[in-house]
Amino acid sequence: MANLLSIGFSLTEALKFMSETDQQVSQGVGTIIASLKSGHEFxxxxxxxxxxxxxxxxxxxxxxGQLSEILSELAKFDRLRLKQLKKIKAMLVYPFFLCLILGMLILMIRLYVFPQIQELMPSVDPHHQVSGWSKMLRMIPIPILACLIGSVVYWSRQDAIRQAQLIVKLPFIGKLIRKYIAYYLASNLATLLRNGLSVKEIHATLMEFKSGSLIHLLGEKIHTTLLEGCSLKRLVDRHNFIPTEIVKFMSSGNTIPEMANSMTAYSRLMFDEMIVATDKMIGFIQPAMFIVIGLTIISTYFQLLIPIYNSVKGMY
Structure with a gap:
């Protein structure tokens, strides 16, 4: 749609063109057209x-008046997300088949090999020898599940700002989420600043968003901070997910167009860094899967060999 708008199509014409040329989105586009005809905004x-x-x-x-630019940016972000998801799926195919083969191997060992060991060595009971390990392994999911349930309940009771503060502290994905939030905030502020809005006007715009959303709550925080006569730096100190660069741009004393350019450049930088961060995360997926598979193979061999070793040791 962004391309159609940029070459001169009106919004309605662009939607009709999409409906006629792309059957995959025709139903959704039809819903949008019907809503526009009813008098709703896009x-x-x-x-x-x-x-x-x-x-x-x-x-x-x-x-x-910047719909075309934002649609182009959203399309770019969505293409990146789909591309990274395809990479993840492609990298998981080989480990998935290894896990499937390993699962079948473990099942065959339990169904056929252990009974054979008991027949050849009646004194050996594989299940008895590893009962301590088995009990411990069976107990592990219980505290993990309890922690997960507790975490979900606690998470659901927090507001969007507290959720953002928690998620950026998570290992592995925290840095990526921090970059996404920085990109999201800088991109929105760049759009507002490009239209010459002051801080007060930005606050008024943010208050129109859905109550309870991250950007709405941040608007309230900005308003409260300014009413108290405090600097925006204090807001950053209280909320670790807000980039200090954004406050530096807002407090730089530059003209509004210059601040808008800085915000735009920063949002693009964060977008590029998100790509690098997701590529690094994807690179860790296969090694992590292979480590899990290797540990499973080792534990299976221990289950198989320890009973035999104990039986042979008992003969001497």
């Missing part, structure tokens, strides 16, 4: 079909 029409973050970006862009 952002409200697409709201049920997209994520909350994308809706907020479209809402800002629509109000300030």
């Amino acid at each position: 952002s409200e029409s697409v709201r049920p079909l997209i994520e909350v973050q994308a809706y907020h970006q479209i809402l800002i862009a629509e109000k300030h």
Whole structure:
């Protein structure tokens, strides 16, 4: 759609063209067209079909005449996400088949090899010899499950700001989420600043977003901080997921167009860093899977060989 708008199509014409040429999206596009005919704004029409973050970006862009640019940016982000998901799926195919073969091997050992050992060495009971290990392994999922349930309950009771503060502290994915939040905030602020909005006007715009969303709550925090006569740096100190660079740009004393350019450049930098971070994470998936498979193979061999070793040792 962004390409169609950039070459001169109106919004309605672009939607009709998409409906006629792409059967995969025709139903969703038809819903959007019907909603537009009913008098709704484009952002409200697409709201049920997209994520909350994308809706907020479209809402800002629509109000300030930058819909084509934001749609292009969202399309670029979505293409990246699909590309990375394809990479993950491709990398998981080989480990998945290894896990499948390993599972069948373990099943065959338990069904056929252990009974054979008992017949050849009646004094050996494989299940008895490893009963301590088996009990311990069976108990492990219980505390893990309890921790997961407790974490989900605790998470659901927190507001969006607290959730963001928690998730950026997580190992492995925390840095990636931090970069995404930085990209999301900088991109939205760049759109607002490009249209000459002051800090007060930005706050008023953020207050129009869905109550309880991250960007709405941040708008409230900004308003409270300014009313207290505090600097925005204090807001960053309280919330570790807000990039210090954004506050530096806002407090730089530059003109609004210059701040907008800085925000745009920073959002693009964060987008590029997200690509690098996701590539690194994908690179760790296969080695991690192979480590798990290797540990499973070793534990299976121990289950098989320890009873035999104990029996042979008892003969001497």
